[in-house]
Amino acid sequence: MENTIKIKSRSVWSDAWDRLKRDKLAMVSLGVIIIYAVVAILSATGLLAADWDQKVGESYMAPTTEKISLLFGTDIFGYSVLRKVIHGTQIAMSVGLISTLIAIPIGISLGALAGYFGKWIDEAVVWFYTTFSSVPGIMLLMSIAFAFGKGLTTLYIALGLTSWVGLCRLIRGEVMKHKNREYVQAATAIGAGNGRKLFIHIIPNVIHLVIINASLQFQVAIKSEVILSYLGLGVTGQPSWGTMIDDAKQELAQGVWWQLAGATFAMFFVVLAFNILGDALRDALDPKLKGK
Amino acid sequence: MLLSVKDLCVDFSTQDGTMRAVNNVSFNIEEGKTVGLVGESGSGKSVTSLAIMGLIPDPPGKISQGEILYKEQDLVKFSDAEMRAIRGNDISMVFQEPMTSLNPVFTVGDQLSEVLMLHKNMSRKEAWEKSIELLNKVGIPNPKHSVGKYPHEMSGGQKQRVVIAMAIACEPRLLIADEPTTALDVTIQKQVLDLMLELQDQYQMGLLFITHDLGVIGDIADEVVVMYKSNVVEHNTTSKIFYQPQHPYTKSLLACRPSSDHNPKRLLTVSDFMDAQGNPLTPETSKMEKVEKDFGYDEEKNPVILEVNDLNLHFPIKAGLFRRTVDYTKAVNGVSFKLRKGKTLGLVGESGCGKTTLGRTILRLLDPTSGEIIYRGKNIADLPKYQLKALRSKMQIIFQDPYSSLNPRMTVAEIIMEPMILNNIKNSKKERFEHAQWLMKKVGLEPEQLSRYPHEFSGGQRQRISIARALAVDPEFIICDESVSALDVSVQAQVLNLLLDLQDEFGLTYIFISHDLSVINFIADEVAVMRQGEIVEMNTASMVYHQPEQEYTRTLLEAIPRGVPKDE
Numbered sequence: 001m002e003n004t005i006k007i008k009s010r011s012v013w014s015d016a017w018d019r020l021k022r023d024k025l026a027m028v029s030l031g032v033i034i035i036y037a038v039v040a041i042l043s044a045t046g047l048l049a050a051d052w053d054q055k056v057g058e059s060y061m062a063p064t065t066e067k068i069s070l071l072f073g074t075d076i077f078g079y080s081v082l083r084k085v086i087h088g089t090q091i092a093m094s095v096g097l098i099s100t101l102i103a104i105p106i107g108i109s110l111g112a113l114a115g116y117f118g119k120w121i122d123e124a125v126v127w128f129y130t131t132f133s134s135v136p137g138i139m140l141l142m143s144i145a146f147a148f149g150k151g152l153t154t155l156y157i158a159l160g161l162t163s164w165v166g167l168c169r170l171i172r173g174e175v176m177k178h179k180n181r182e183y184v185q186a187a188t189a190i191g192a193g194n195g196r197k198l199f200i201h202i203i204p205n206v207i208h209l210v211i212i213n214a215s216l217q218f219q220v221a222i223k224s225e226v227i228l229s230y231l232g233l234g235v236t237g238q239p240s241w242g243t244m245i246d247d248a249k250q251e252l253a254q255g256v257w258w259q260l261a262g263a264t265f266a267m268f269f270v271v272l273a274f275n276i277l278g279d280a281l282r283d284a285l286d287p288k289l290k291g292k
Numbered sequence: 293m294l295l296s297v298k299d300l301c302v303d304f305s306t307q308d309g310t311m312r313a314v315n316n317v318s319f320n321i322e323e324g325k326t327v328g329l330v331g332e333s334g335s336g337k338s339v340t341s342l343a344i345m346g347l348i349p350d351p352p353g354k355i356s357q358g359e360i361l362y363k364e365q366d367l368v369k370f371s372d373a374e375m376r377a378i379r380g381n382d383i384s385m386v387f388q389e390p391m392t393s394l395n396p397v398f399t400v401g402d403q404l405s406e407v408l409m410l411h412k413n414m415s416r417k418e419a420w421e422k423s424i425e426l427l428n429k430v431g432i433p434n435p436k437h438s439v440g441k442y443p444h445e446m447s448g449g450q451k452q453r454v455v456i457a458m459a460i461a462c463e464p465r466l467l468i469a470d471e472p473t474t475a476l477d478v479t480i481q482k483q484v485l486d487l488m489l490e491l492q493d494q495y496q497m498g499l500l501f502i503t504h505d506l507g508v509i510g511d512i513a514d515e516v517v518v519m520y521k522s523n524v525v526e527h528n529t530t531s532k533i534f535y536q537p538q539h540p541y542t543k544s545l546l547a548c549r550p551s552s553d554h555n556p557k558r559l560l561t562v563s564d565f566m567d568a569q570g571n572p573l574t575p576e577t578s579k580m581e582k583v584e585k586d587f588g589y590d591e592e593k594n595p596v597i598l599e600v601n602d603l604n605l606h607f608p609i610k611a612g613l614f615r616r617t618v619d620y621t622k623a624v625n626g627v628s629f630k631l632r633k634g635k636t637l638g639l640v641g642e643s644g645c646g647k648t649t650l651g652r653t654i655l656r657l658l659d660p661t662s663g664e665i666i667y668r669g670k671n672i673a674d675l676p677k678y679q680l681k682a683l684r685s686k687m688q689i690i691f692q693d694p695y696s697s698l699n700p701r702m703t704v705a706e707i708i709m710e711p712m713i714l715n716n717i718k719n720s721k722k723e724r725f726e727h728a729q730w731l732m733k734k735v736g737l738e739p740e741q742l743s744r745y746p747h748e749f750s751g752g753q754r755q756r757i758s759i760a761r762a763l764a765v766d767p768e769f770i771i772c773d774e775s776v777s778a779l780d781v782s783v784q785a786q787v788l789n790l791l792l793d794l795q796d797e798f799g800l801t802y803i804f805i806s807h808d809l810s811v812i813n814f815i816a817d818e819v820a821v822m823r824q825g826e827i828v829e830m831n832t833a834s835m836v837y838h839q840p841e842q843e844y845t846r847t848l849l850e851a852i853p854r855g856v857p858k859d860e
Contacts, residue, residue: 011701011703011745012700012701012745012747018307181696182691182692182696182697183696183697183698183699183700185652185657185689185691185697186689186691186697186698186761187699187710188657189657189687189688189689190684190711190714190715190761190764190765191680191681191684191685191711191715191765192710192714196714200710201699204701204702205700205701
């Protein structure tokens with residue numbers, strides 16, 4: 001291999017990355033997401049906003065620029081709203097990440113098995129997910145939350161277990177399409193077995209869909225966390241964007257708007273960023289849209 | 293003058309800068325005359341036709357210079373609305389792929405009526421009546437019934453006729469046909485060409501016929517414009533182009549197509565006529581030497597390695613609520629033949645005749661219904677899947693479409709090394725990589741290109757990669773399934789030469805499947821003509837070509853474009 005001359009070669013991935021880099025809005029969104037991620041990590045490691053349950057002033061102080069901790073004002077206990085928003089970021093990002101990490105393996109494996117092997121396996125998987133998805137999502141979430149008790153772990157599991165169906169459908173269809181492509185037949189002709197055809201040939205050709213799907217799944221999970229916590233089925237004992245919005249119900253009547261505003265804006269930017277990035281990823285990765 | 297293109301330049305902006313797709317192209321078309329625009333893919337011929345139609349996507353494309361005068365008006369300066377009025381009405385177009393140029397959810401009558409209602413302000417009823425008349429004109433059987441059919445209920449040739457009917461619905465003055473017959477079988481191609489000529493004669497239209505194959509154009513064009521790398525390299529009357537070609541590229545286009553009456557040892561290609569800078573070269577005469585094929589065989593040297601006996605593959609047709617089998621499609625029906633080592637069997641027939649299915653059944657990519665496939669004395673027809681692996685290194689296949697037969701996510705090195713890993717050929721990664729480098733050289737590619745991905749190669753180069761992959765396991769015989777059909781004629785000649793070189797060097801045995809009789813005649817020793825799942829005629833290549841026994845074979849032979857100017 002020593003005598004090989006290195007030629008700059010562009011894989012489908014580096015091509016896609018080049019296309020993504022040229023999309024300014026997508027890069028800004030990626031930047032926003034990275035900032036949220038960094039904030040979440042700092043908060044999780046206790047370097048940022050670990051003291052959210054410390055009083056920083058009187059109850060319901062309006063936002064002021066005097067102290068950083070008072071930037072978004074205080075809540076009923078005199079806790080800093082900014083610190084609560086930061087802690088909420090940690091909750092939101094971890095819910096997004098972990099529930100997506102649970103949903104993706106289920107979606108890929110069931111979808112790939114059904115699409116590749118067909119016959120009774122396909123029928124079983126299709127039966128399973130049609131039955132599963134015919135139950136309203138929020139009902140399923142609520143029943144899981146009631147069954148396992150409230151808390152973060154329940155949220156991860158509940159959101160993870162209810163969001164794999166879309167990906168599974170998508171992967172099943174794509175795998176079905178690819179298994180009849182000539183490059184897969186060529187693999188059969190050189191003696192490749194089922195495992196090799198599925199894992200080495202087909203899955204790398206559909207994995208870009210997983211990335212697109214994951215970026216959209218992430219923000220759905222964040223929104224679901226907020227809704228569940230608002231309904232009192234999610235996070236307890238610590239601040240999250242959902243519980244903050246829940247608190248704001250009573251506060252708004254007294255003219256206290258900052259807790260609602262803080263949580264809402266924090267959620268708005270990250271959800272928007274994930275949506276824009278998801279669309280940009282689709283343009284960059286989906287070969288069908290690749291302009292000729 | 294109906295249409296006059298003057299100094300047309302079209303630029304495309306890409307990520308690597310501006311690329312000129314069409315450079316200073318000029319030609320004229322008179323009423324009732326046909327101009328052929330010939331060139332390989334990427335030569336700018338289709339872009340020229342899109343420029344005339346005002347269909348250049350902007351951005352990234354742009355007409356940077358020149359005029360397109362239609363009846364003395366410059367189409368380049370027309371607004372979108374003005375162009376829409378011209379398009380379909382005065383100038384219309386027939387595309388290559390009849391499968392995708394018709395909308396699958398509407399009947400052909402709906403689609404024809406739409407054109408008429410839009411451009412001729414006809415009522416729905418008038419348009420419907422006119423549609424039936426048009427279908428009759430383009431030779432669709434039983435037009436009153438066919439007008440209500442959906443595109444998928446028609447054959448490829450019929451669909452192309454419908455597309456032509458749509459194009460001539462408004463009696464255009466100029467018809468642009470972009471490779472209208474490339475996707476069709478030879479017999480259908482001939483019918484479609486005849487139809488276009490007849491219609492042109494009737495309406496006195498100007499016709500711009502775009503193709504990569506000079507052979508097709510000879511019969512129909514008055515003038516030929518040859519394009520190469522965005523430029524016009526030669527422009528002359530058809531007979532001058534055919535008998536006194538000036539530019540080396542034109543000469544190579546004429547020489548690279550195999551013809552049925554002379555059989556050279558190797559086909560001449562562009563590189564025999566010009567070097568990379570475009571300077572003319574004198575081709576070596578040794579290549580052009582006519583060879584008499586040796587149809588004899590030697591029991592020692594050419595033993596029978598594959599014997600197929602009464603092979604059947606029937607697909608059940610299921611119908612009704614309980615999906616019961618009501619009938620069978622006999623894709624392969626009682627096929628028997630013998631294949632000798634070092635020889636090539638040509639399998640020829642129209643699309644749907646079962647030749648591809650037969651090829652895949654022999655490789656056991658499909659399971660036969662009954663019959664024997666005896667490879668080296670062992671019947672492999674009912675061998676269980678897990679025992680087939682040992683055979684995979686002996687038999688290989690090269691597919692038709694070089695774009696879908698290579699995994700886009702793997703580098704060329706991974707693609708070529710994969711069969712070695714699967715079949716335990718060579719011991720270490722280093723040895724396999726060296727073998728891959730050696731194979732790249734054998735198929736005429738640079739070993740340095742191993743680190744690249746398939747999409748960075750042209751169609752012909754990709755087909756070479758497929759060949760290298762097939763050779764990686766050191767097979768005894770290879771099935772070439774329409775392996776050159778998707779390539780330009782000039783590239784096709786290079787790949788055919790390569791296959792012959794490899795056969796000489798490694799003593800390979802081929803089953804060569806094609807719908808193109810001239811290609812089969814060039815490469816095959818024995819020819820089997822297939823129709824509806826059966827072999828109707830089988831003989832040595834020269835017997836099939838010069839003394840065909842079956843009427844069907846004769847029809848196929850007569851349909852081959854003669855490649856002779858029409859005024860001869």
